[in-house]
Amino acid sequence: MAPSAPRGLGTTGRKLWRETVKRYELRTDELEILRAACGEADIIKSIEEALVDADLTTTGSMGQIVAHPLLSEVRQHRVTLASLLGRLKLPDEMGAGETNQQRGAAQSRWAAAFGTQVS
Template sequence: MTHPLIPKAPKGLKTRGRQLWRELHTTYDFTDCPEKLIILEQAARTADVVARLQSIVDAADDLRVKGSQGQPVAAPEVAELRQYRALLTSLLKSLTLPDEEETAGSGKMTRSQLGRLGAQARWGGVTR
């Protein structure tokens, strides 16, 4: 069986977003899942924001800045980074991709195969 080519990454994606797009398309087949492509695009864009915020935090000499009353407070990028990481995690979870061990050696999976794995995980292999 020939696997479809990896679709071109959406415009505007930076390095980390393109990498996520490629990695997930290499492992999973989203051909029959247009709704998951929308989520994947948002996850890739969020990954770019996380990478950008991380570089700002990494370059900062101090992670604290002066607040409105002169008190030390966390740099706003730290809180934003935490929020964007949580968003990225949520987006990736909403793709409902099977674990690596479930797909080991099977190559790309079709929508029905992904659904079957999800049902097995949800119901513990019990069929009714």
């Protein structure tokens, strides 16, 4: 039986958890990495929602136009999520002969489902 999602995860994190533990049997240390990744996925989703209606620039301390601070934050969280998922070293479910186009399509579906992109 697959382990239940940890308490406190949001919708995006729970979905990532369920889809992962449904396909793979993970060790305790890997479950902890997955838990952290699910938390990152929730943070990314929250930041992306906050940016939907936000201006992408703001005024800096010296009156200059600067990028919205959440843009940098979401980028950093995406890097963290990609790193955590990479540490799981899950086997590629696609066949050995998949094309770059097929891999790209699969990654696009994953990004749409979990609100981020892994490269």
